[in-house]
Amino acid sequence: MSSSGNDTASGRINRRQALAFAAVGGIAMPFVLRDAVAQGKAVNVGVVMPLSGANAQFGINSRNGVELVADEINAAGGIKALGGARINLVIADSTSTPTTAANVAQRLLTQNDVVAILGAFASSLTIAISEVTERRGVPLLTMSFSDQITGRGFENIFQVVAKASVLGKAQFDGTMALAATAGQKLERIAIMYEDTAYGTSQAAGLREGAKAAGVQIVMDDAYPLGITDVTPLINKxxxxxxxxxxxxxxxxxxxxxxxxxRQQKIGIPAIGGAAGYVIPDFEKGLGEFAEGVLSIAPANYDLAPELTERFRKRYGYFMVHEALEHAVCMDVLAQAIETAKSTAPEALRKVLHGTRFEAGWTKTMTGGAVQFDKTGLNTLSVPVMVQWRSKELVTVWPSDVAKAKAVWAS
Structure with missing residues (x-):
């Protein structure tokens, strides 16, 4: 049984978890060990997410996805190749600070004997954690976007989604395709992006797409993460x-x-870069202003409802992409342990690099499977375009997986 079984639908940390935090003490918000195995062995898996700070909701969503799959694996008999050993999640709050993320990852590895780490949503946090896991030779599985994650020659990093520059180019290419279908030719576009690893990598892909299509970029502005006044951006x-x-x-x-x-009556199409544009809080925060907003996404819940509706039933909201992809990370790790019949880092690394994973939650990915190349990038991940329609995210591109036709603002 999950130790978050009494959580609210939004996935907030419950009182029992808070007491566990207080009892352990330590760096930032310390660690939560989910219900330990009463009998037999446990496989400790580290989960480092921003559970407080600016990106807390993304971290909570991600944690929920991991917990769902871990509980399903345990309910089905645990890791059979290890005699039914159960998955025990050791959850740590990275906050939204890279230094803290690296510190808590180090502590998980030295004090909690974790076999791998999953996390940490924000690319800047994941990059910091990967420096730690690479030195220790322990696998890190992530759905963070930045090109840097798998671009540094690391042997222990595994990125289940397309990298940010690919997402950025797909964000542009998908928009061009949708505009053409609506009978509009785009000749001038604007780009604005937050200045972290995620934003800068994805903006590079947008520029690449525009250059290849001969489209003029009439605005190309970075801004600081957590900007307090967007008026100058909107005026520009x-x-x-x-x-x-x-x-x-x-x-x-x-x-x-x-x-x-929208308040200033700027009605041109807005095409988000995933992240803040594809979670329920976006629609809740904007109401009618959210309707029709498009976004790129690495995956979407409506492509595999037979799996993702289990998340909605448990947590009370649709399975956002970071929850889905971290669920895939958990399932791929479990499959790798089954195949390796071991939790030794070198054995897991060999299986992760050399296997096409096609079972379980990997079917929720656009490629229907997961296969990592020598850099650790999943080569099968194909971005999709989604649109807010009546408080749900609907896949509208590419055409072979679209669930509805996009509504294009004129």
Whole structure:
């Protein structure tokens, strides 16, 4: 049974978990060991997520996805190759600070005997953690986007989603395709992005797409994460003559940008860069302003409802992409342990690099499977375009997986 079984639908940390935090003490918010195995062996898996700070909801969503799959594995008999050993999640709050993320990862590895780490949503946090896991030779599985994650020659990092530059190019290419279907030719676009590893990598992909298509970028502005006043950005957007805008941002920034656009009657299509544009809090925060907003995403829950509806039933909201992809990370790790018949890091690394994973939750990915190349990048992940329609995210591109036709703002 999950130790978050009494959590609210939004996935907040319950009183029992809070007491566990207080009892352990330590760096930032310390660690939660979920219900330990009463009998037999346990396989400790580290889960490092931003459970407080600016990106807390993303971390909570991600944790929920991991917990769902871990509980399903345990309910089905645990890791059979290890005599039914159960998955025991050791959960740590990275906060939203890279230094803290690295510190808690180090502590998990030295004090909790974890066989691998999953996390940490934000690319800047994952990059910091990967420095620790690489030195220790322990696998790190993530759905963070940045190109840097698998671009440094590390042997122990595994990225289940397409990298940010690929997502950025797909964000542009998908938009061009949807505009063409609606009978509009895009000639001028605007890009605005937060200046972390995620935003800068994805903006590079947007520029690449625009250059290849001969489309003019009339605005290309970075801004600091957690911006408090988007008025200068929106004023520049209004004056730019852009026919569409591509904002790449986390939740608080995305709410400010779209709200300011709509309040100022700027009705051009907004195509988000995933992150803050594809979670329920976006729609809750914007209401009618969210309707029709497009976004790129590495995956979407409506592509595999037979699996993802289990998340909605348990937590009370649709399975956001970071929950889905961290669920895949958990399932792939479990499959790797089954195949290796071992939790030794070198054995897991060999299996992760050399196996095509096709069972279980890997079917929720757009490629229907997961296969890592020598850098640790999943080569089968294909981005999709989604659109807010009546408080749900609907896949609208590419056409072979679309669940509805996109509504294009004129």
């Amino acid at each position: 957007l209004r004056a730019s003559g852009a026919q569409a805008v591509f904002p790449v941002s986390y939740l608080n920034d995305s709410l400010q940008i779209i709200r300011a656009m």
